[in-house]
Amino acid sequence: MTTILKSLPQGQNVGIAFSGGLDTSAALLWMKQKGARVFAYTANLGQPDETDYDEIPRKAMEFGAEKARLVDCRAQLVHEGIAAIQAGAFHVSTGGIAYFNTTPLGRAVTGTMLVSAMKEDGVNIWGDGSTYKGNDIERFYRYGLLTNPDLKIYKPWLDDQFIHELGGRSEMSAFMTAHGFAYKMSAEKAYSTDSNILGATHEAKDLEDLNTGIQIVNPIMGVPFWRDDCVAKAERVVVRFVEGQPVALNGQTFA
Template identity: 35%
Template sequence: MPPKSKESAAAPVTVPWEGAARFKGKKIGVCVSGGLDSKTVSKRLLMAGMDVLAFSADLGQPDETDIQNVKKRMATTGVDTVIVDLKDEMAQGCFDIIQCQAQGDGGYWNTTGIGRYVTCRGLLKAMHEHKVDVLAHGATGRGNDQMRFERYTNVLYPKMSVFAPWRDAELLKEFPGRTEMAAYLNGFGIEAFVGPKKKYSTDANLAGLSHEAEDLESVETSMLIVDPEMGVWPSQAPDKMEEVTFTFEAAQCVKINGKKVTPQEAIRLANTIGGRNGVGIAHALENRIIGTKSRGVYEAPGMELLGKALRYVYQAILDRRATRLFEHCSKIVSDQIYDGRFFDPVTTASIKAIQELTKHASGTVTVGAYKGNVHFISLKDVSASLYNMADSSMEASDGLEPGLEPGVC
């Protein structure tokens, strides 16, 4: 007679979980990363007799060398995982945010907010195709993502329910910390270990990385404890400026250094160039949706490099009134994306206004990346430019004649 498996020896077939019991007979789609939390929640749902299928988004995460590893890690829990390739959608999301110059509190590119609307839209579509009735997410009850997942689900698939396990009192009592989660999984022969206390946690996608929590929660702790994963600190960057040329058409980057690029190619190359020159590392005490403040250190080298280059084109084509309207709409888009409201009418209207204002933002910009800075080098072929060198000259020229009454603009 074959020996019993570790799983059958460790626990009965069904272990009650009152919080999840209301979903009995329904299919639960769990958003996972393959980490300790994902495996614990998925396994616990299985042991409660739930029908579980995991979903994970491929967003071009720089900290995930092979997205298929998520599927392998989740397989140890007995749960199958659907990997949804959203790299192109993520790249276009980056382009849209760069066009809107949409930055979060503290002036950093809100890479997590961008990633969440792409993730939710893509995973919800896949869940709908797999007949999922309930979306379960691992977001903490103290952060922004719980709101984002629920808002996007309610807007895009209002008939789908949302379950937040880490707001469930029963689960929180059963797993008060990582040690208890690891012990639970080890009881089934599932590899899991706590390891040494981390300095901070990281969330990543093609747009960049956000680092927060743990040691970073103390404002007496230097941001320099972070080890950049997409590049280097400015002090470690080369002592030589690296020039890079971007060609934009209607505010979208179409060439880098004269070579045609897709949005994904553009973001990846800009990440590489910006990263090695220490560009795009920011610090902020941001205002969370739920009303608290959170501290973070953010990496977005490609977003910063492309965003700053495009800003130079905007300076040439937007007059004073257009600039003020652009800034107003940009702030609305920034706040809406942060709040998980990308698909709200006010967001759509603001983005359309920005697209109208920037439809003539075409030209070629050369910038220099140097130790965390992006310096202007040159601007050319901007056919819609309002800049007239003769008018702006402080010397005698064929431009503006100071002896005449100024025109009404």
């Protein structure tokens, strides 16, 4: 059985991990126009830079999704984060610098929970906006199969026709505008940011240059401790544990 599909399965249900950004918006609209029945799934990971989660499924429906769901992944992500801390696996060290596993943990939870939601809706083909350049395409593929062994994978960025027609951000923006969805591209940043309730990581682009350091980053969580004008005030934090599990923070109990 072919697991990875190189062309769009027309007339079939295809799920897409939908962020609401340009890549997944263009992919959803393109797949709809090419004859797929597209179902959109958005993971709520507690991202601090996401201001309106409910707006994302609404956008997916505007772009032609058959159904759009917001999947609350926060409790599971917190559980996985605590387990990683207990196992001493919350961060890895590269060149003496700690890289927190917040993003990889988020990918594991996203992959399993979105595919589980798709399975509930009778969707056994999954696509997302990850390209062939990074780890995400492999992460989502493997986590998805763990949840649904019958899952097939369709990724627009592995489809030659999609790449030929919409191979860059300018082409995707023009495509959306041409079909009545004005989509202004955001300014290109010097690095990428991935965030969730556990933390934020910054990577890629200019940060891949060995001559470029963390000094170019404007963190969305934490403080820029490398700047001379940075002031980090001490804060007293009280955590209550029950049988090894944190259950309260500064007197406030969490389920």
